[in-house]
Amino acid sequence: MENLDRFDRRILHALQRDARLTLTALAETVNLSPSQCSRRIVRLEENGVTQGHALRLDPEALGLKVTAFIFLSMDKARMASPSDAVAELLTRDEVIDCHAITGNHDFILKVIVEDLSELSRFLSTAVTSLPGIRDIATQVAMNTLKVNGPLKVLL
Amino acid sequence: MENLDRFDRRILHALQRDARLTLTALAETVNLSPSQCSRRIVRLEENGVTQGHALRLDPEALGLKVTAFIFLSMDKARMASPSDAVAELLTRDEVIDCHAITGNHDFILKVIVEDLSELSRFLSTAVTSLPGIRDIATQVAMNTLKVNGPLKVLL
DNA sequence: CCAATATGTGCAATATTTTTGCACTAAACC
């Protein structure tokens, strides 16, 4: 996948930070013509390098004041397909991220909810009831220093 | 913050999932005229509800194959301004997220790098050398089930 | 209860932006 040349990388670098850059503006920052930028962008889409545009929202503005990390440990006996139990969680809008991880726990979830009582409600209604859960540990974010930083793209 | 009416919420709901929806398409899904959608979108921007558009990239396509979580514990003696030490980390492109959290550790970092040796290099060059670090724990993601899911927006 | 103001709305014209046809260039491959 390193058939991305210097221009592709510059385009990705710029659009990661502001996807609404106009082609003309983009063309200037990457030193290419607008038409070329356009063509490269559709190629990057076709190759699956880009995964669509997302509008970023401020959680606070939506009344979502609590970010928390939930660590799940699964019952080894029933670990045949642990993801099945977790799959249900993925559909929930409270769950922003979910990864299977190494270490003591099996999964890490990042959830964003209104407040602590909503977190509590989420835990008891959505998590505790999952089959095969051995342990749940929750850590609340007190402060958000960086969210969704742009990926490392070498220029 | 809850001066968002039903239409605003629908707009946010839709644009979170695909920010490149055309105003006409958006207008149809939310049952409003395109011009109204446009006006509401700029208002949402002005009110800070939206935080810009981001192009989503596939890390794999960029050769970034390893996602890891790094947990930092700071030396309490030097914890006067722990964020200062961490501030340096925020500027790094490997660091996607950073939160101060409750629990045993003080910070959680989400990093995305090329491979394990890059992770190792990042840890030794960027993290270990920070002043006031008491402990570092790293957990590697083996599997990514959900990333950057849309925020909960009640319709 | 009514008038007066403010806010929100759709339509249509305008302005901006994106895409594409085309001719040209530069490199790669017989």
Place this chain on the structure above:
DNA sequence: GGTTTAGTGCAAAAATATTGCACATATTGG
């Protein structure tokens, strides 16, 4: 060396977003 292939900029065409305007709807003050 000639031929092909991929890449490029320009300018026209298509698509999209924005804005002025007239009208409707809701809100406030008398």
